[in-house]
Amino acid sequence: MFPEIFETRPIRIWLDNGLEWIVINWGDQFEAVAMPLLWLLNGIEAGLLATPWWVIIGFFTVLAYLATRRWPLPTVVLVSMLFLGVMGLWEDAIKTMALMIAATVTAIVFSIPLGIALARSLLMRKIVTPVLDLMQTMPSFVYLIPTVMIFGPGKIPALLATIVYAAPPLVRLTDLGIRLVDPQIMEASQAFGANPRQRLFGIQIPLALPTILAGINQTTMMALAMVVIASMIGAGGLGYQVLQGIGRLEVSRGILAGLGIVVLAIVFDRITQAFGKQLQAHIGVDVERS
Template identity: 55%
Template sequence: MAESNWLTEIPQLERSELRDIRKTLDTAYRDFSREHGEMIEAFFDPLLSFLVWFEKLLLATPWWLVIAVVAGLAYLASRSWKLSLGVVVSFFLIGYFGMWEDAMSTMSIILVCTLMAIILGVPIGILMARSDRMQTLITPVLDVMQTMPAFVYLIPVVMLLGIGKIPGVIAVIIYAIPPVIRLTNLGIRLVDKDVLEAATAYGASPMQRLLGVQLPLAMPTIMAGINQTIMMALSMVVIASMIGVAGLGQPVLKSITNQYFTLGLLNGLAIVALAIIFDRVSQAYAKRTQRHLGCADHG
């Protein structure tokens, strides 16, 4: 019996030692946030200014003009009048049920986060595609980012920057960026070697090969990554509302804490409607890009 206990017991730190380690780490992070917090906040000020300006622009624009622009963009991306009609109906219903302002706040957050994820993620994906060593180093980091519970992202960000839009945006970007990095890497690696050799034979430089051959051919795969990034960003809306991010997530959070079933259901359906719109439009654009490339190759 004693032998069985010896085999099953895992060696553990003494409670006092564990408490000391935690205290040391907590103190170090607290000191870091006090010393560098203002500098880090100042670094993110331009992003905050852009986010506030974009949100105000969406809120100040007449509802019919916003719907017309979004429906027009949906048609340009998909060439589908059915999808455009669905966009018009969805946005009209969001406004009809009194969720317009929250929907515009959510859209501004999602679009800014997606834009930042593309700006940061595509170059990292290109770097991974060009270097096996970088892929080996970055892949475990992406694995951790994708498996870490979403709430955990909020802890260091809130301790460093407090509560507000920017901490929410940073948490959403960290949570949503892995798909665009992974699929940019994958898309570039899947480009046919014969095509690259032909481009090299014609005297194309590495940069010309990247911009003129690899990225265009990888675009359908990259668009799939952007699509997944948008979906993951939308899934963080409710969680980000816990740290003061305005939008459709806040009424959902309020409905959970106060048991307002209808409020939560309507705002949840509005988030679903935005997710479906973004998903269908980006997928349709990716398919059109693929068809266009297929026709070009055939020609």
């Protein structure tokens, strides 16, 4: 046994009391700040549920065709989406999709500017990188504890936990994409008199878009990976069906809901990857011509 150097109980008590103090004195303020996230999630969910099923399936099928200009991927998307409806998973799949979209949109809003800031500041990268490491390696159940204490079980802590878990890849890949832009292109733009803002929005971001889109793809997949855990605190959707399958020992319920999550992952992963490859090929041609 490792020898006990000092008593850790006072530290745990201090942490617990500190969090309780935050909940008592700042809980309402935290809820007010997080309320727009709940409105976003509820709005997306209500909009998707109000949309006819055939419109949603048609939208994703057309989107898949635009991404590839070939029929194999649209066919896979069509069959996959029909599977959700035929198996009675449509409503739960829509709720899961709403959570994933809300988390991804929020992550995009915060992660891309942060990634750009990291690419432009070595000091900020040194400060933020350990935080990103902590967000990616910390078990999700750990940061579910304070969010549930502050907000209570429901959609807000589920969405926050999903954002925390899913955002780091987009920050890292945005930072990487900006830094990997060819220095010769940057020097040429500077020689033509482009200011830093023009170089960022006219050169760096467009050339880094394939990498950024890969980050969005990873964020989407990680958001979907959180749906089962998020269901434990009231997120609902396909994750809740998996949880019910575990609690009731219903193998069929768990397998079907798990397949539903896999179907959503395939649809979003293949479409975003196809758009990324299309964009990368287009930018590659432009760079060669320039």
